[in-house]
Amino acid sequence: MSIDDVLRHLGIDPAALAPAPPQWSGREASARIAAPPPPCAGCGQPARATTVADVPGHGPRWLDRCRACLLATIDMTPSRMPSTTEEIVADLRAGAVKAGVSLGIAVDQHKGARHG
Numbered sequence: 048m049s050i051d052d053v054l055r056h057l058g059i060d061p062a063a064l065a066p067a068p069p070q071w072s073g074r075e076a077s078a079r080i081a082a083p084p085p086p087c088a089g090c091g092q093p094a095r096a097t098t099v100a101d102v103p104g105h106g107p108r109w110l111d112r113c114r115a116c117l118l119a120t121i122d123m124t125p126s127r128m129p130s131t132t133e134e135i136v137a138d139l140r141a142g143a144v145k146a147g148v149s150l151g152i153a154v155d156q157h158k159g160a161r162h163g
């Protein structure tokens with residue numbers, strides 16, 4: 048499944064989604080759906096969850112969904128969780144840059160990444 052499947056299922060025009068930063072945190076997502084929450088991109092009800100979707104041709108966009116629309120598409124939504132060592136290391140580096148801290152990462156090809 049792709050983000051296009053989610054948008055098509057909910058009848059969302061990707062151009063109508065608010066632009067989002069390429070790097071974001073759970074804190075930013077929580078702040079976005081704090082009162083007053085934005086309208087659900089699918090049905091207009093108050094959103095209860097949000098994520099950033101990399102929409103082909105549009106870049107990163109906030110995908111705000113109410114509970115019903117989230118549950119209707121949760122299995123279609125691509126995971127943003129990194130799944131390879133390279134993706135995990137890239138996420139850690141981006142987080143360190145954003146936090147303004149120095150981070151050294153040693154990668155053992157057999158055991159994965161360790162940080163300190």
Ligand SMILES: [Zn+2]
Binds near residue numbers: 088092
């Ligand atoms: Zn909805």
